[in-house]
Amino acid sequence: MQGLILAAGRGSRLGQLTSTQPKGLTPVLGKPMLSMQLDAMKRAGIDKVAAATGYLAEQVQAWVSISFTNARWSETNMVSSLLACAPFICEDETIISYSDIVYPTSAIDSLMTATSDIAILYDPNWLFQWQQRFDNPLSDAETFRLTDSRRLVDIGRRPEHLDEVQGQYMGLLKFTPRGFSIIQSLLAALPQTEVDKLDMTSLLRRLLATGEQIEAVPFDGFWFEVDSETDLIECERQLKAKGGLEALLV
Numbered sequence: 001m002q003g004l005i006l007a008a009g010r011g012s013r014l015g016q017l018t019s020t021q022p023k024g025l026t027p028v029l030g031k032p033m034l035s036m037q038l039d040a041m042k043r044a045g046i047d048k049v050a051a052a053t054g055y056l057a058e059q060v061q062a063w064v065s066i067s068f069t070n071a072r073w074s075e076t077n078m079v080s081s082l083l084a085c086a087p088f089i090c091e092d093e094t095i096i097s098y099s100d101i102v103y104p105t106s107a108i109d110s111l112m113t114a115t116s117d118i119a120i121l122y123d124p125n126w127l128f129q130w131q132q133r134f135d136n137p138l139s140d141a142e143t144f145r146l147t148d149s150r151r152l153v154d155i156g157r158r159p160e161h162l163d164e165v166q167g168q169y170m171g172l173l174k175f176t177p178r179g180f181s182i183i184q185s186l187l188a189a190l191p192q193t194e195v196d197k198l199d200m201t202s203l204l205r206r207l208l209a210t211g212e213q214i215e216a217v218p219f220d221g222f223w224f225e226v227d228s229e230t231d232l233i234e235c236e237r238q239l240k241a242k243g244g245l246e247a248l249l250v
Contacts, residue, residue: 007099008054024099098171116215117179126168156201
């Protein structure tokens with residue numbers, strides 16, 4: 001098992017906090033998120049971790065021994081950063097993490113239990129966090145529906161009602177080499193302009209449309225997505241209430 005952190009973006013919604021550093025290096029309670037992600041993977045037994053870089057790439061490269069650069073990071077989306085890391089993902093089962101999320105070791109442990117070629121981690125108790133972050137939780141949430149056997153059937157659309165949202169995808173995925181080869185084949189059939197625009201949930205939705213099985217693993221512990229300055233404030237508030245950074249050691 002190996003790990004990959006997608007850390008190519010700037011994160012412009014964080015304003016001046018990312019004017020001189022990539023989004024993933026934004027500190028939470030004084031510690032860069034990238035450092036927390038690396039720690040969580042290491043405690044879960046994943047010692048080989050690479051990163052996708054782009055904006056101020058050398059700053060991320062200082063944290064990892066293996067990196068791949070998405071030279072077009074400013075004009076493409078996360079799927080393009082994923083493709084830049086293809087040689088690495090083809091080697092072994094890979095846990096893939098966004099760089100703007102805070103989570104404990106147990107999140108990685110949970111995702112490692114997945115047995116499918118393509119799997120994602122999701123929060124079934126998503127509503128509380130979204131209520132803290134947004135006046136209207138549905139303004140930012142995406143549709144997320146499952147079968148009784150933890151298979152994903154819908155993701156990534158704008159929901160109109162809460163009953164369309166059984167959870168929220170957390171920005172953590174697991175691919176086997178076979179699973180990634182399925183993704184590569186799907187993307188190879190698309191025009192480059194479409195690939196450039198694809199975000200991760202759009203890719204997952206396209207996989208579902210081909211009949212591909214995607215396993216959804218629930219996680220009921222603390223985690224947080226830091227997408228804006230107000231998110232950062234709320235994340236730090238909640239972490240302090242749980243005892244600080246030590247809450248991420250579980």
